[in-house]
Amino acid sequence: MSDLVVRAEGLRKRFGKTQALDGVDLAMRRGTVLGVLGPNGAGKTTAVRVLATLLKPDSGTAEVAGIDVLKQPQRVRRRIGLTGQYASVDEDLTGTQNLVLIGQLLDLTTRDARKRAAELLEWFDLAEAASRPAKTYSGGMRRRLDLAASLVGHPEVIFLDEPTTGLDPAKREDMWGVVRTQIAQGSSVLLTTQYLDEADALADEIAVIDHGKVIAFDTPDGLKRRVGGLTLRVRPSDPAKVQDALRVLDAVAAPGTNASLDTAAGARAGAVAVPVADDTAIDQALPALRRAGVEFTELGLHLPSLDEVFHALTEEGHEPAAKKESEFV
């Protein structure tokens, strides 16, 4: 049996004038998280819908859990859980009724379905709201119920389409915890996201997708190496201390880099930034800044934004293309 639980090759799908998928290849290893990262409209949701048997591609092949998605969708459906971008719980049904219904549709006996529903509601902190209609739930509760719904059948492969979009930071952390637990229990998770930090926190591998194409496929570290990783940024209260700050930050710089005045787009003047290897740099920088007498109004670690990732990746993509052209000249 293949070690890949998701394998897609050359997926294409066109809606009217939009080429939503323009030859997408994906691969996810068993027991790992694959992050599909991209902006709105990149084709993430379309790709998930194809893999989750909801949509037939115009061309291309896909296997989930070793089974052909197009030829044997029912067998795939017994092995997957799907949580869509928009909470698709039934508002008129209670939390319990929602989950029991799904259990019944997964061929659990009513007794097992009830047991499983109670277990999940407990786990997702919804036990107290279990017998209330879902329309009385808060946004975060609905998301949790929606996520619980995709776990009823103990799926081998879980698809989460932007599971944290619109959630506050604490709720995002909760969601991340759920993903990690599923992995610990032997599932594999494919999640789409617009947030680099989310992909960084959860994914073993990241596929960056734009205009229906995978423009990069790498580990989070590999991706960061290509687009620039963590940056430590300090803004001294006293502009005269900028030189001191530069000297301190140089000491914690990632190998082969230097601290510099922060010139990132949108940064106000007077800040100092340095590429760092990991978050321990802040532990060294803080006492060093104190010793040097540099007071500051801002101190933080930053990942490149999604914009910056795309900028870096597309720049990189264009260079070889330009070289190729020149070979023909």
Add this chain to the structure above:
Amino acid sequence: MTTLDVPVRNIVGDIDKPRGGALAALLRHSVALARRSLIKTIRTPEALIDVTLQPVIFLLLFTYLFGGAIAGGDRHAYLQFLLPGMLAQSLAMGGIALGQNLNADIEKGVFDRFRSLPVARSAPLVGAVAADVVRYLTVCVVMLGFGTIIGFRVETGFLPAVAAVALAVGFGLCFCWISVWVGMMVRTPGAVQGTMFLLVFPLSFGSNVFVQTKTLPGWLQAFVHVNPITPLVGTIRGLLVGGPVVHPLWQTLAFMAGLLVVFVPLALRAYARRA
């Protein structure tokens, strides 16, 4: 969030085989989904207006406002004539909400979840249709109950009346597949309603529901004779107040079979394409 350990499934038997075989699974899944529709109906009683208050108002309107003019002053005779016909009309109209609800469900993404589960493609639609039995029974009870209050009398007997209700509900279950199909084809619940009214109004008025067919011009009589509502009304009339039953009953059953043969496949195909 707690960290209660939720174990991975112990796979017992063949995970790829539906429990008890495909047909049992379809039945079980449809029942589960019908139950979902019923819960929704119970939670929103105002959604029953079209099968309770609306037919009552229509009945009052036609009996007291138009009845005198149409039937030459004999309102009781007109009520006896009208009520079986209005029962048929209300059933045809009662199916419209089903298409609207299914359309709304698809828009909300609820059906994505069902489609990602290993259930027969037809189960969500069959379940929703089955749950509509409750609405059609409600129409029959309300019409006969309120009709009795304003003077309608069954002239045949208990069993023929039960047969009339059974036929009416059965027809409703076949006719509503048109609404299901339209619900899959158009974009919004409002458009479902608009399209279905366009169909149901000519069918219910261009029939023998309100006036004797013989009073109509020839071309309209021709339409009335090929209208599936006509034999249904004829049969229900025969079963409730007396008259020929056998011939219109066969015609009605043939129309019901025809509706299923045409619109169930159309609805299923449209559902598969949608979403």
